[in-house]
Amino acid sequence: MQILFRFVIGGLVVSLFAAFADVVKPKSFAGLFAAAPSVAMATLGLTIMTEGKLFVAAETRSMIFGALSLFLYAAAAIRLMMKYKLDAAPAAISALAVWMICAMGAWYVLLR
Amino acid sequence: MITGVLAGHYGSVFGGLFLAFPAIFPASATLVEKHEREKKRRAGITKTARGREAAALDARGAAIGSIGLIGFAFTVWRLAPIWNGALALFAALVVWMTLSILIWRLRRHRLFVRRGRASTASSTAISSGGH
Numbered sequence: 001m002q003i004l005f006r007f008v009i010g011g012l013v014v015s016l017f018a019a020f021a022d023v024v025k026p027k028s029f030a031g032l033f034a035a036a037p038s039v040a041m042a043t044l045g046l047t048i049m050t051e052g053k054l055f056v057a058a059e060t061r062s063m064i065f066g067a068l069s070l071f072l073y074a075a076a077a078i079r080l081m082m083k084y085k086l087d088a089a090p091a092a093i094s095a096l097a098v099w100m101i102c103a104m105g106a107w108y109v110l111l112r
Numbered sequence: 113m114i115t116g117v118l119a120g121h122y123g124s125v126f127g128g129l130f131l132a133f134p135a136i137f138p139a140s141a142t143l144v145e146k147h148e149r150e151k152k153r154r155a156g157i158t159k160t161a162r163g164r165e166a167a168a169l170d171a172r173g174a175a176i177g178s179i180g181l182i183g184f185a186f187t188v189w190r191l192a193p194i195w196n197g198a199l200a201l202f203a204a205l206v207v208w209m210t211l212s213i214l215i216w217r218l219r220r221h222r223l224f225v226r227r228g229r230a231s232t233a234s235s236t237a238i239s240s241g242g243h
Contacts, residue, residue, distance in 0.1 A: 034173065053192045060188040062129045066128065081168040088141040088144070088167035
């Protein structure tokens with residue numbers, strides 16, 4: 001039941017941010033919403049109620065490294081599109097490897 | 113949902129990383145590229161890099177937003193244990209928005225300056241007959 005609730009609320013919040021990004025201009029500004037804390041807003045509210053504030057604090061401490069990985073992911077995606085002339089979809093999917101390596105590396109070295 | 117499942121299985125420290133997983137960007141960049149290509153196709157231009165450039169601009173925005181996301185996570189990390197949970201989340205959302213817009217504005221100003229220099233250089237090249 002809780003998973004279903006997360007699914008519905010998560011979908012709603014993510015859609016809300018995505019819809020907002022679709023109407024704002026210019027494109028670089030709309031891009032800000034691709035890194036909006038939509039997933040976090042949807043998840044953390046529920047986690048505070050079910051697991052408590054300290055659990056959320058521990059999650060968001062890790063999230064700092066996740067966000068840093070997201071920055072490197074976006075930088076890699078820009079490079080793949082502009083320097084290596086890859087289309088958006090293959091660039092965005094290939095760059096996921098950068099996010100994974102950075103996030104898992106941070107977890108293994110600093111957070112574990 | 114996946115974040116919740118991962119946090120449940122592997123703990124809050126591992127699950128927290130996925131709160132900043134690039135879930136929206138691949139879809140939004142693909143859509144931006146598609147829309148831009150369609151716009152050009154309707155104008156009769158079939159081969160263009162405009163779609164890719166628009167998606168790269170979207171990615172630049174995402175990079176700036178991710179710096180704001182670091183501020184969001186830091187704010188919740190520090191405030192959640194001592195504040196009301198909803199208030200801490202709201203404060204963090206304000207931090208994300210403020211930080212992202214501030215950096216975007218600073219970056220835009222710098223881009224404007226660079227673009228100005230570039231256009232001056234290219235107009236100089238054109239006026240001197242070079243490419």
